[in-house]
Amino acid sequence: MSTHQPGDAVQRADDADPHGEVEVKQGSFAERAEPLDNPGLPEHLPRPTDVYPEAERRAERQVAGMFFLATVLALAFCVLYFVVPIDATFLGWSGLNFALGGTLGASLLLIGLGAVQWAKKLMADEEMVEMRHPAVSNDDDRTEMLAKFNQGVNESGIRRRPLIRNTLLGALGVLGLPAIVLLRDLGPLPGKKQFETVWASGMRVVNDVAGTPLRPADIEVGQLVNAQPFAFFETDESGEHVIHGAELLQEKSKASVIVVRMRPEDITPAPGQENWGIEGILCFSKICTHVGCPISLWEQQTHHLLCPCHQSTYDLSDGGKVIFGPAHRPLPQLPLALDDEGYIIATSDFTVPVGPSFPEVEQDK
Amino acid sequence: MTQITTDTPLEESAFGKKAAGPVGWLDSRLGLAKAGKGLVRKVFPDHWSFFLGEIALYSFIVLLLTGVFLTFWYVPSMEEVTYTGSYAPLRGLEMSKAYASTLDISFDIRGGLLMRQIHHWAAMLFIASMIAHMLRVFFTGAYRKPREVNWLIGVGLFSLALIEGFAGYSLPDDLLSGTGLRFVDGLIRSIPIIGSYAEFFVFGGEYPGELIIPRLYMAHILLVPAILLGLITAHLLLLVYHKHTQWPGPGRTENNVVGYPVLPVYAAKAGGFFFVVFGFIVLVSATLQLNPVWSYGPYNPSEVTAGSQPDWYMGWVEGAVRIMPNWETTILGWTFSWNVFIPAVVLLTALFGLLAAYPFVERWVTKDDREHHLLQRPRNAPVRTGLGVAGMTAYGVLWIAGGNDVIATQFHMDIYTITWLCRIGFFVAPVIAFVVTKRICISLQRQDTETLLHGYETGVLERSPDGGYSERHAPLPANVAYTVSARDEVRVIEAPEDTDEHGVRAPGGLKARLHARASRFYHEDVAEKPTRHEVEEAAHHHADHDGHALEPGARDEFQGISETGVPHQH
Numbered sequence: 001m002s003t004h005q006p007g008d009a010v011q012r013a014d015d016a017d018p019h020g021e022v023e024v025k026q027g028s029f030a031e032r033a034e035p036l037d038n039p040g041l042p043e044h045l046p047r048p049t050d051v052y053p054e055a056e057r058r059a060e061r062q063v064a065g066m067f068f069l070a071t072v073l074a075l076a077f078c079v080l081y082f083v084v085p086i087d088a089t090f091l092g093w094s095g096l097n098f099a100l101g102g103t104l105g106a107s108l109l110l111i112g113l114g115a116v117q118w119a120k121k122l123m124a125d126e127e128m129v130e131m132r133h134p135a136v137s138n139d140d141d142r143t144e145m146l147a148k149f150n151q152g153v154n155e156s157g158i159r160r161r162p163l164i165r166n167t168l169l170g171a172l173g174v175l176g177l178p179a180i181v182l183l184r185d186l187g188p189l190p191g192k193k194q195f196e197t198v199w200a201s202g203m204r205v206v207n208d209v210a211g212t213p214l215r216p217a218d219i220e221v222g223q224l225v226n227a228q229p230f231a232f233f234e235t236d237e238s239g240e241h242v243i244h245g246a247e248l249l250q251e252k253s254k255a256s257v258i259v260v261r262m263r264p265e266d267i268t269p270a271p272g273q274e275n276w277g278i279e280g281i282l283c284f285s286k287i288c289t290h291v292g293c294p295i296s297l298w299e300q301q302t303h304h305l306l307c308p309c310h311q312s313t314y315d316l317s318d319g320g321k322v323i324f325g326p327a328h329r330p331l332p333q334l335p336l337a338l339d340d341e342g343y344i345i346a347t348s349d350f351t352v353p354v355g356p357s358f359p360e361v362e363q364d365k
Numbered sequence: 366m367t368q369i370t371t372d373t374p375l376e377e378s379a380f381g382k383k384a385a386g387p388v389g390w391l392d393s394r395l396g397l398a399k400a401g402k403g404l405v406r407k408v409f410p411d412h413w414s415f416f417l418g419e420i421a422l423y424s425f426i427v428l429l430l431t432g433v434f435l436t437f438w439y440v441p442s443m444e445e446v447t448y449t450g451s452y453a454p455l456r457g458l459e460m461s462k463a464y465a466s467t468l469d470i471s472f473d474i475r476g477g478l479l480m481r482q483i484h485h486w487a488a489m490l491f492i493a494s495m496i497a498h499m500l501r502v503f504f505t506g507a508y509r510k511p512r513e514v515n516w517l518i519g520v521g522l523f524s525l526a527l528i529e530g531f532a533g534y535s536l537p538d539d540l541l542s543g544t545g546l547r548f549v550d551g552l553i554r555s556i557p558i559i560g561s562y563a564e565f566f567v568f569g570g571e572y573p574g575e576l577i578i579p580r581l582y583m584a585h586i587l588l589v590p591a592i593l594l595g596l597i598t599a600h601l602l603l604l605v606y607h608k609h610t611q612w613p614g615p616g617r618t619e620n621n622v623v624g625y626p627v628l629p630v631y632a633a634k635a636g637g638f639f640f641v642v643f644g645f646i647v648l649v650s651a652t653l654q655l656n657p658v659w660s661y662g663p664y665n666p667s668e669v670t671a672g673s674q675p676d677w678y679m680g681w682v683e684g685a686v687r688i689m690p691n692w693e694t695t696i697l698g699w700t701f702s703w704n705v706f707i708p709a710v711v712l713l714t715a716l717f718g719l720l721a722a723y724p725f726v727e728r729w730v731t732k733d734d735r736e737h738h739l740l741q742r743p744r745n746a747p748v749r750t751g752l753g754v755a756g757m758t759a760y761g762v763l764w765i766a767g768g769n770d771v772i773a774t775q776f777h778m779d780i781y782t783i784t785w786l787c788r789i790g791f792f793v794a795p796v797i798a799f800v801v802t803k804r805i806c807i808s809l810q811r812q813d814t815e816t817l818l819h820g821y822e823t824g825v826l827e828r829s830p831d832g833g834y835s836e837r838h839a840p841l842p843a844n845v846a847y848t849v850s851a852r853d854e855v856r857v858i859e860a861p862e863d864t865d866e867h868g869v870r871a872p873g874g875l876k877a878r879l880h881a882r883a884s885r886f887y888h889e890d891v892a893e894k895p896t897r898h899e900v901e902e903a904a905h906h907h908a909d910h911d912g913h914a915l916e917p918g919a920r921d922e923f924q925g926i927s928e929t930g931v932p933h934q935h
């Protein structure tokens with residue numbers, strides 16, 4: 001029976017801290033005798049299945065029963081695959097999903113439970129002991145390894161020929177450059193793209209679903225309208241949208257706006273932006289300056305606009321200033337005017353970048 | 366029992382004779398016997414907590430199987446198409462091919478929905494079990510020498526699993542996954558100086574562009590799984606080389622490993638457990654709906670679904686982003702978006718950095734260079750356990766912060782109040798958690814000493830002739846007493862004298878003092894275990910005048926101490 005103590009760890013003298021800034025007193029770990037001797041492995045006790053033949057047979061039947069049932073369920077899966085229509089519903093959801101998942105899942109589960117039961121009840125259950133070996137190589141191995149390695153290095157002559165060594169290292173090092181240069185075409189350079197949207201002087205502000213142009217009379221005080229630039233609804237001769245596909249998504253993620261109407265006396269316009277609204281109608285970017293979620297929650301009494309993603313809150317009566325949350329820059333405002341037919345138009349593009357900040361965001365265009 | 370010895374050897378059975386040819390053919394080419402003889406009866410210790418890593422392994426296999434199925438139909442393209450499939454509410458809508466093909470898998474391929482469900486549920490379980498496994502390795506000190514490298518591999522696996530999960534979540538290109546991508550776009554932009562360039566390189570132009578889905582697809586089905594597979598292989602090879610750790614107990618020492626052989630018990634249990642995990646995931650997928658992409662609609666950068674939330678394992682990052690103050694500074698024309706960069710990029714890096722560094726920091730403090738194969742009960746390393754719980758608390762606060770809007774509506778609380786509570790809680794709660802946990806550990810240690818010396822409470826009240834009541838104590842059974850007593854002890858390492866006898870400052874004094882402080886922080890207050898002498902004293906005391914002492918209960922009735930290390934009972 002073993003009398004090893006947990007304290008006598010596998011330890012090797014040559015592992016001690018080589019720097020020795022702090023002296024480790026040999027045996028400072030658990031040098032005291034263990035309070036109790038290791039009593040050794042407890043005696044093995046037989047299980048009911050080891051002793052009673054009926055228990056053993058019962059366990060055998062259980063295991064085989066589970067495997068048999070698993071077979072039946074796997075077959076049922078195949079039948080249901082062809083029998084249950086794909087659009088059948090069960091408890092408000094896909095009936096086929098339920099049928100296939102139920103049979104397959106139960107079948108797998110039964111195979112697993114059967115195997116575990118077999119191991120627990122019927123396989124030999126005496127614990128075994130195996131000895132450990134320290135992870136470190138033994139001294140002979142180390143010496144042999146070092147000798148061989150040295151011989152190899154010496155035969156290469158790499159230490160005697162620094163010229164070869166250094167030119168090789170240089171060549172390998174510089175070879176990293178092509179690998180980096182090759183990635184150059186992963187994407188174009190940003191240029192001024194982040195500063196520009198499709199908004200331009202004279203572009204109509206239109207309803208985001210139907211594309212109908214907006215008139216001041218369409219918007220009541222307290223109302224918020226989701227809007228887009230007319231450019232998104234423009235079609236060519238054949239009736240195709242001019243901006244579509246990936247380009248549409250790119251432009252939408254910059255140009256989407258909201259139009260709100262407040263009582264003019266409630267509004268404190270930022271200096272230089274006094275005439276950006278029409279009778280209390282203001283237009284702001286819909287894209288949060290935090291990480292770019294479209295903002296949608298409007299509290300008409302307080303004039304607060306709340307981003308659903310991380311709750312940044314902007315005061316639209318106060319130039320879109322951030323009053324709470326992780327966003328920093330105010331919501332960019334789009335200057336508005338009316339065209340000859342009385343529809344709301346933009347008088348220019350946004351004057352500051354929209355969307356999440358980027359390193360150059362405060363630089364001039 | 367007896368059949369085992371009467372069974373004919375395999376090589377003499379009919380099957381054995383038939384198989385001998387092919388097996389011999391393979392052996393003469395691969396050296397099977399040489400490689401396999403050590404493995405067939407290799408011993409694995411048994412404990413429920415050792416299954417957590419296995420669950421991760423099995424869910425990974427399930428992910429590989431279902432993932433391959435999904436690749437048969439999924440189209441990684443952002444090209445625009447008009448949906449014509451069977452899901453009526455979306456018919457006629459413009460959407461990306463990626464989203465359309467995901468709808469096809471859900472509605473037009475039999476079993477496709479089930480495979481999507483299984484794949485996503487398995488991903489959840491993969492990450493959950495990996496975290497649980499990591500916590501068990503941490504709290505039991507299984508990462509100590511010689512297993513530090515395996516811990517580092519584990520940290521690598523954990524970080525890659527998060528990336529893999531995120532990439533997968535983005536592939537359907539529905540409104541929810543697009544919102545997640547938008548978040549990543551903001552995050553990339555927040556990288557100081559090079560943010561815009563990084564954004565354009567990652568997305569192949571302006572967000573969202575046409576390339577991000579094909580690129581994420583490549584990462585999701587090739588790059589990351591290949592690295593995961595390689596790391597898992599290395600992880601398991603090291604496990605075989607080191608042999609598994611075990612709990613202390615009778616017959617178990619630092620120099621042996623006690624358990625069941627691979628063939629048959631471990632193979633049957635582990636193999637069976639694979640089917641149990643797989644079956645469980647399938648049954649959950651059959652019944653609980655997850656990520657119903659069809660109800661969100663195609664991605665549209667001007668729309669968002671209310672309460673949009675990432676998968677749970679990203680919730681803590683989301684929370685950190687929510688409670689971060691809105692700091693942004695512009696220096697010499699360059700804007701630094703700390704409000705995004707710190708909670709997203711810095712925090713993630715910090716988590717993995719701290720995890721990777723911990724074993725080495727602890728080793729520096731304890732100066733403990735021995736190999737450790739016996740696990741520690743969390744109470745026996747109070748500072749480590751306290752730090753672990755503190756970390757979990759910080760994680761928990763961030764996770765709660767990630768659902769601050771849900772909490773606000775559920776509990777009718779003001780969202781600003783919750784945000785502030787979380788900001789304060791992130792700094793205060795971990796400290797409280799540390800102190801409380803450490804205290805609990807130490808009192809548990811004292812309690813262990815108490816039971817060891819004075820026996821356990823039997824719950825039997827006795828009335829003495831003079832009317833006083835007392836509870837009967839019974840000595841612990843020898844096996845249990847040993848298990849409780851067997852724990853590693855480490856001591857405070859004091860700094861050497863500051864100055865030598867001539868008043869000259871000792872070289873390296875500052876470093877040594879720093880180390881001494883760390884050592885004291887780590888070991889101070891830890892309850893010492895009783896000495897051999899004390900135990901013997903107490904035993905005599907029991908025998909001499911504790912008339913009430915009960916005989917130690919029959920082993921299978923005893924339930925006084927936690928199950929770890931109590932000998933197996935069948």
Ligand code: HEM
Binds near residue numbers: 415495515518
């Ligand atoms: C893909 C994910 C992972 C898989 C498939 C996996 C699998 C396993 C398995 C099957 C074991 C043996 C059983 C056990 O101790 O639970 C193990 C041991 C181990 N794992 Fe993992 N693991 C994963 C992730 C991790 C992570 C995230 C960490 C820590 C950061 C980690 C650290 C360790 C260590 C140190 C051991 C040795 C523990 C011992 O011998 O007691 N693993 N792993």
Ligand code: FES
Binds near residue numbers: 289290291308326
């Ligand atoms: S995206 Fe609006 S608050 Fe984060």
